[in-house]
Structure formats: structure tokens, C-alpha cells
Amino acid sequence: MHSSSWRRPAVRYGLLAAALLGTGGVQAASSVLIWPIDPVLEADQQASALWLENRGNDTANLQIRVFGWTQSGFDDQYQNQRDVIGSPPVARIEPGQKQLVRLTRTRELPPGSEQAYRIIIDEIPPAKRPEDASADGKTSAAIQFQMRYSVPLFAYGAGLWSKEDASRPRDPKSAGVPELSWRKVAEGGRSYIEIRNRGAVHARLTDVTVRQGGQLRPVAEGLMGYVLPGATMRWPVPEPLASGQELVLRVNGAPQTQSVRAGQ
Structure with missing residues (x-):
């Protein structure tokens, strides 16, 4: 079991699959499909559903845990918590079969607040087979690879929401939005983009x-990261940023990019 607070979870057997973007599900080399990849717990929901499907040829043994997710020191930190429980905590899924994981909240959040969690799904390596033993009876050395999936989960208190849902007609203007600002930072001989979120909800x-001057220079194609409410995060850039540059990005999958104001 992990300690009560830890930084970005280490991948113990070598490979990380982060389910952070896209639509539908996420599928990696282990052939486990996960959907939705952006589950939420609305203020009036006691539980939400996460589906795991084994599209491979071997049985998948998975451990499911839900950690509290905060950000400090420009890093993600995960903590043990009991406010949201994933059930079952362990799943054995045969090829071609699905497993429902129920994400149940045990307490309500304060009105107008968002709480972030990470659903960590670890693939448990299978037990060694008798044929894996060498001629002298000793188990032969082999590298065991484990897949780890990390799925974000956001829960809301009354009066706040951020994800559109066709089954819940709501005025898009009432959605919670991030409030972002940025600055360039030089520290320890490296250059960074630092982004602060003063809004009520996260920013992906x-x-x-x-x-600058009508020219666009990519910093991150695809996902750069998240900034949770009240947090400040930074990301390295390969070369110092010139003065007068404007930061342009896409927030929470919006159809259009937006400019982020400078200054913190």
C-alpha cells in the first residue's frame, strides 16, 4: 500500500498508460479498454460508472484505487482518501468481457467546489507458470511488465459543473471555467512556462x-498537463522565451484555442 502522500506514481514495471485525452476509451498494449476517460461525479450524483474491457487474448487481473489529487511545488501529488470508493477494488476480466467499476462518493462537497481524484488501475502480473522454470528447478529470470492507467475524476459540490452532458440540459454560460494567467520563468539554467489557475474548476x-509577430511556435502538441483550481504549474521549454510573446492554447477540449493573459 502506498504512503498517505506521494508524488507522481512510479511505474514499477516499466510502462505508463495515461488516460488523459480523447473521446471514447483508451486502449494500450495490454488490450484493456477504459471508458469514459473523463468521468465526473455531478453534485446530485452518488455514484458514477467506469467500464473496463479486455480486448486481449489473456485474462487481465487489475487493481483499482482512487487517490485524492492535489498540486503543489509545481507537481502532482496523490493521497489516500475515502471520499470516493472504487468497487470492486480488484477485477479479473476474461478475454472479450467487460467489468463495471462503480465510483461512489461517501460525502458531499461544499457548494461551488471541485475536488480532483486520480483513478489508478494497475495490471497485476500473472503468476509464473511451471514451464518458466529452468532445468535445475529454479525460476528463470524474466522481466515482468505492468501497465498502469491513470484516469482523472472530478467531483462537484452544488451549483458547480464543468462537463457538458446531453442528458442534462444546462446553459453553457453557467459552467464553471478556469481563470488562467501565465509568465515565463528562468531558474537553474532552464526556461519554463508557468501557469496559474484562479478559477473554480480545473484546466486541461x-x-x-x-x-509573436503572427508566428506560432508549438510548445506541446496534444496534452501538456492540468492545472487544478488554486494551483500553479510549470513546464520546461527548450529555449528561453522572448519578451512580448503570447501564449495560445486549448482548455478542456474547447473547439477553439484561446489566448492566456500574461502576469501572475
Whole structure:
């Protein structure tokens, strides 16, 4: 079991699959499909559903845990918590079969607040087979690879929401939005983009570019990362940023990119 607080979870057997972007599900080399990849717990929901499907040829043994997710020191930190429980905690899924994981909240959040969690799904390596033993009876050395999936989960208190849902007609203007600002930072001989979120909900940042004089220079194609409410995060850039540059990015999958104001 992990300690009560830890930084970005290490991948113990070598490979990380982060289910952070896209639509539908996410599928990696282990052939486990996960959907939705952006589950939420609305203020009036006691539980939400996460589906795991085994599209491979071997049985998948998975451990499911839900950690509290915060950000400090420009890094993600995960903590043990009991406010949202994933059930079952362990799943054995035969080829071609699906497993429902129920994400159940045990307490309500304060009105107008968002709480972030990470659903960590670890593939449990199978037990060694008798044929894996060498001629002298000793188990032969082999590298065991484990897949780890990390799925974000956001829960809301009364009066706040951020994800559109066709089954819940709501005025898009009432959705919670991030409030972002940025600055360039030079520290320890490296250059960074630092982004602060003063809004009520998280910001998922994709397709990040800097613009100067009508020219766009990509910083991160696809996902750069998240900034949770009240947090400040930074990302390295390969070369110092010139003065007068504008930061342009896409927030939470919006159809259009937006400019982020400078200054913190």
C-alpha cells in the first residue's frame, strides 16, 4: 500500500498508460479498454460508472484505487482518501468481457467546489507458470511488465459543473471555467512556462503554442498537463522565451484555442 502522500506514481514495471485525452476509451498494449476517460461525479450524483474491457487474448487481473489529487511545488501529488470508493477494488476480466467499476462518493462537497481524484488501475502480473522454470528447478529470470492507467475524476459540490452532458440540459454560460494567467520563468539554467489557475474548476491544457509577430511556435502538441483550481504549474521549454510573446492554447477540449493573459 502506498504512503498517505506521494508524488507522481512510479511505474514499477516499466510502462505508463495515461488516460488523459480523447473521446471514447483508451486502449494500450495490454488490450484493456477504459471508458469514459473523463468521468465526473455531478453534485446530485452518488455514484458514477467506469467500464473496463479486455480486448486481449489473456485474462487481465487489475487493481483499482482512487487517490485524492492535489498540486503543489509545481507537481502532482496523490493521497489516500475515502471520499470516493472504487468497487470492486480488484477485477479479473476474461478475454472479450467487460467489468463495471462503480465510483461512489461517501460525502458531499461544499457548494461551488471541485475536488480532483486520480483513478489508478494497475495490471497485476500473472503468476509464473511451471514451464518458466529452468532445468535445475529454479525460476528463470524474466522481466515482468505492468501497465498502469491513470484516469482523472472530478467531483462537484452544488451549483458547480464543468462537463457538458446531453442528458442534462444546462446553459453553457453557467459552467464553471478556469481563470488562467501565465509568465515565463528562468531558474537553474532552464526556461519554463508557468501557469496559474484562479478559477473554480480545473484546466486541461492542450495544443499549446507561443505567438509573436503572427508566428506560432508549438510548445506541446496534444496534452501538456492540468492545472487544478488554486494551483500553479510549470513546464520546461527548450529555449528561453522572448519578451512580448503570447501564449495560445486549448482548455478542456474547447473547439477553439484561446489566448492566456500574461502576469501572475
